[in-house]
Amino acid sequence: MSSQTISVDPTERQSERTHETPVAAMSWEQRQVAAHLGDKFQVVRELGRGAMGAVFLARDIALHRLVAIKVLRHEMTGHPDNHERFRREARMTARLSHPNIIPVHTFGEIGDFVFIVMKYVHGESLATRLRREGALSNSECPRFLMELAVALDYAHREGVVHRDLKAENILIERGTNRPMLTDFGVALLRSLDPGRDDAGQYGTPHYMSPEQAAGEQDLDGRSDLYSLGVLGYYMAAAKLPFQGPTFEALAARHIAADHEPVREVVRTLDSDVAAAIEICLIKEREGRWRNGKALAEFLSAGRQPKGLAKVVRRFAASAAALALAALGLAG
Numbered sequence: 001m002s003s004q005t006i007s008v009d010p011t012e013r014q015s016e017r018t019h020e021t022p023v024a025a026m027s028w029e030q031r032q033v034a035a036h037l038g039d040k041f042q043v044v045r046e047l048g049r050g051a052m053g054a055v056f057l058a059r060d061i062a063l064h065r066l067v068a069i070k071v072l073r074h075e076m077t078g079h080p081d082n083h084e085r086f087r088r089e090a091r092m093t094a095r096l097s098h099p100n101i102i103p104v105h106t107f108g109e110i111g112d113f114v115f116i117v118m119k120y121v122h123g124e125s126l127a128t129r130l131r132r133e134g135a136l137s138n139s140e141c142p143r144f145l146m147e148l149a150v151a152l153d154y155a156h157r158e159g160v161v162h163r164d165l166k167a168e169n170i171l172i173e174r175g176t177n178r179p180m181l182t183d184f185g186v187a188l189l190r191s192l193d194p195g196r197d198d199a200g201q202y203g204t205p206h207y208m209s210p211e212q213a214a215g216e217q218d219l220d221g222r223s224d225l226y227s228l229g230v231l232g233y234y235m236a237a238a239k240l241p242f243q244g245p246t247f248e249a250l251a252a253r254h255i256a257a258d259h260e261p262v263r264e265v266v267r268t269l270d271s272d273v274a275a276a277i278e279i280c281l282i283k284e285r286e287g288r289w290r291n292g293k294a295l296a297e298f299l300s301a302g303r304q305p306k307g308l309a310k311v312v313r314r315f316a317a318s319a320a321a322l323a324l325a326a327l328g329l330a331g
Contacts, residue, residue: 028074029054032113041069041117052076052085057120066120067105077112086114092160092184093118100151102171102182118182123174126235127167135238135266142273144170144179145232146299151181152228153292156221161188163219165227166207167234188219205250206240207231210283213251222285225292229280236273237265241281255283272299 026034033043033056041058047068048055053076056069076082090107097103105117126144130136136144148170155162162169162184169183203212209226212219233241241259244250259281263274276299282288289295 027054029071030056032110033058033069033071033115036110036113037069037115041067043069049073052082066122068118068120070116070118072112072114074112077114083109083114086116089184090116095158096155096160096184098151098154100147100178100180101155102180121171121173121180121182123172125168126170126172126179126231129172130167130234130238136235138268138270138273140177141232141235142270142276142299144235145228145273145276146296147179148181148228148231149225149289149292149296149299151292152221152224153296155181156224156291160184161219161221162224162227163188163212164203164207165224165231166204167231170231203227205244205247206242208251208254209285210255211285213254220285221291222288225280225288225295226282226285228292228295229277229288232273232277232280233259233262236262236269236277239265 027046030043030046033041040061042061044057044059044066046054047057053070053072056071058067058069059065060067070086072082072086087107087109090104093101093104094107102121103119105119107116108114135141148165152162152165162181164183165181169181171180171182172178173180205213207227207230209219209223212223212226230241233239241262242250242253242257244253261274262277263269263271266274276289276295279287279289280295289298
């Protein structure tokens with residue numbers, strides 16, 4: 001799924017100046033912001049557009065700060081499911097307060113105009129960074145992994161499963177170089193939604209856990225940790241562990257195919273970082289890290305857990321068994 005970033009290119013200087021745009025040149029979304037929020041926010045410019053929403057950089061008039069305003073796109077209005085997704089994103093994020101999670105300031109609906117006001121992050125997405133510079137350094141990769149693992153652990157303890165962790169949904173704050181998690185639009189709040197029919201049906205195919213790719217409904221934090229493993233692989237190797245031409249092909253590979261071990265792709269990668277990533281990518285959720293805290297503590301300690309070789313062997317065996325089962329079903 002496409003997502004909107006709430007950041008800008010790091011070479012662009014931050015400015016609080018608001019440029020007047022003729023009404024005729026405004027998009028529907030910007031006209032709605034001006035009409036309904038003009039007494040509180042002044043739009044500076046559009047930051048980006050995705051499948052669901054448009055994001056604007058704006059100045060909070062009363063507090064003299066920059067914010068990001070995410071608006072449901074005009075062509076997406078009128079569909080209750082799309083409105084509900086925006087409500088869910090606001091609800092999910094509003095209950096979270098963590099330095100590596102972008103906070104929501106407020107949410108509102110005025111007819112077809114649906115918006116979320118968020119913290120503005122001056123920086124760029126992790127996807128932009130990786131496309132421009134390639135793999136992260138051997139010091140930056142484990143730091144990003146560790147900080148995101150801690151953020152996910154916090155979200156999971158609050159009952160929130162993100163379900164769409166990917167490079168596009170990680171923003172890197174300029175100055176601090178801090179990774180920040182955003183876009184909880186398809187997140188699952190387990191305490192409120194234990195029986196949702198669509199629990200396993202959202203996400204981005206390249207990052208989906210095997211259970212999510214299979215459409216299972218009982219997703220928990222270990223699904224996000226698998227996606228973090230995919231992200232870690234991408235950060236270390238500048239490539240994803242699985243590619244495929246269709247959703248079905250990618251789903252089948254996540255469920256049953258072996259990936260090339262990240263240490264064989266990046267031979268200079270620290271063995272502890274490689275081990276952390278490989279445990280995230282175990283097909284059976286019971287074999288992965290039990291939570292983000294365990295992963296972060298391992299990376300912080302810089303040592304391999306006992307029995308790692310046994311775990312990796314079991315991972316390979318289970319993957320082979322699943323592949324054989326899949327072939328049997330196909331036959």
